[in-house]
Amino acid sequence: MGTVIMHNVVSVDGFIADRNDDVGPLHDWYFNGDTPLIEDAGYDHSGSGNRIKVSRISAEYVRPMWASIGVIIMGRNLFDLVNGWEGSPPAGDHVVVVSHRPKPEGWHPEASYHFVDDVTAAIDKAQELAGDRTIAVNAGEVGGQILAAGLVDEVAMDLVPVVFGSGKRFFGPVEGQHLLEDPHVVIQGEGVLHLKFRVRR
Incomplete structure (x- = not known):
């Protein structure tokens, strides 16, 4: 079964967006380099109209990571914000959306997007679709x-030197203590620190 990696860009105080779901400067590192991250993107995943270009160091880390992904799991809020990336996810062949509402009628019928109503069902469906490939959880x-x-x-963070003060938390409303191992990946890019931690069992 594929490895399940929880991943996002995050501020140093632990937020993935502000209270209005605006990422502000969190994604600036996607445009501060000269190495294209996605060679031929059918959808502008940046939402800015700019082509994603990162530092060479970040590209060497992100490209193989994205290439390993078979399935992305996302919540309905993100799906609605980006309109499901118009059926063209930034990585992987399939997307599982956790939502109590069904897929919008007529929305990109060609896209392999699956709507389930709880997180256990999401993992089960993602494992079925991913095989041995990675499952990326937003x-x-x-x-x-x-x-x-x-x-x-595993938990993967692209940590950027920004303090939001408040907003949408990386770990959401999770309660209780959850221990991680020491980071086994620490890569300093331009304006971003790439980190990976295994979840302690």
Whole structure:
């Protein structure tokens, strides 16, 4: 079965967006380099109209990580914010959306997007679709629920030097203590620190 990685860009005080779901300067590192991250993107995942170009060091880390992904798990809030990336996710072949509402009628019928109503069902469906490939869980409320359920193997953070003060938390409303191992990946890019931690069992 594939490794389940909870992942997101995050501020140094632990937020993935402000209270209005605006990422502000969190994604600036996607545009401060000269190395294209996605060679031929059908959808502008940055939402800015700018082509994603990162530092060479970040590209060497992010490209193989994204290439390993078979399935992305996201919450309905993010799906609605980005309109499901118009059926073209930044990585992987499939997306599982945790939502109590069904897929919008007529929305990109060609896209492999699956809507389920709880996080356990999301992991089960993702494992079925991913095979041995990685399952990437977007951080936030859904990611925190999956972590709390003991279903996350690794936590990956792209830590940027920004302090938000408040907003949407990386781990969502997760309660209780969850221990991580020492980071086994520490890579300093331009304006971002890439970190990976295994979840302690």
